Amino acid sequence: MKNISLKSAVAIVAVAGAAVLAGIVPAQAQATRAEVKAQQAELQAAGYRESLDETQYPSNLQTAEARVQAQQDARAAAANAQTYSESQPRVQPQ
Numbered sequence: 001m002k003n004i005s006l007k008s009a010v011a012i013v014a015v016a017g018a019a020v021l022a023g024i025v026p027a028q029a030q031a032t033r034a035e036v037k038a039q040q041a042e043l044q045a046a047g048y049r050e051s052l053d054e055t056q057y058p059s060n061l062q063t064a065e066a067r068v069q070a071q072q073d074a075r076a077a078a079a080n081a082q083t084y085s086e087s088q089p090r091v092q093p094q
Contacts, residue, residue: 042068 048064
């Protein structure tokens with residue numbers, strides 16, 4: 001039986017571990033150019049202007065992201081309310 005050096009053993013374990021993790025952890029899908037442009041348009045509609053004041057960069061972006069999220073949540077709630085009202089039986093007045 002051949003002697004395996006410590007470096008070789010560590011390398012084998014690292015490669016095996018990486019192979020296992022690659023199978024377990026799904027790769028994140030990358031956004032398309034159209035999706036990125038749509039996100040930028042949403043942020044700009046929410047008031048974010050990237051070139052205005054760079055000293056307020058993270059907070060301005062986070063504020064715009066919060067506004068976009070609130071708008072998306074409101075649209076989802078309205079859609080759910082409409083779906084709920086449509087699923088209820090209509091009562092006929094007598």
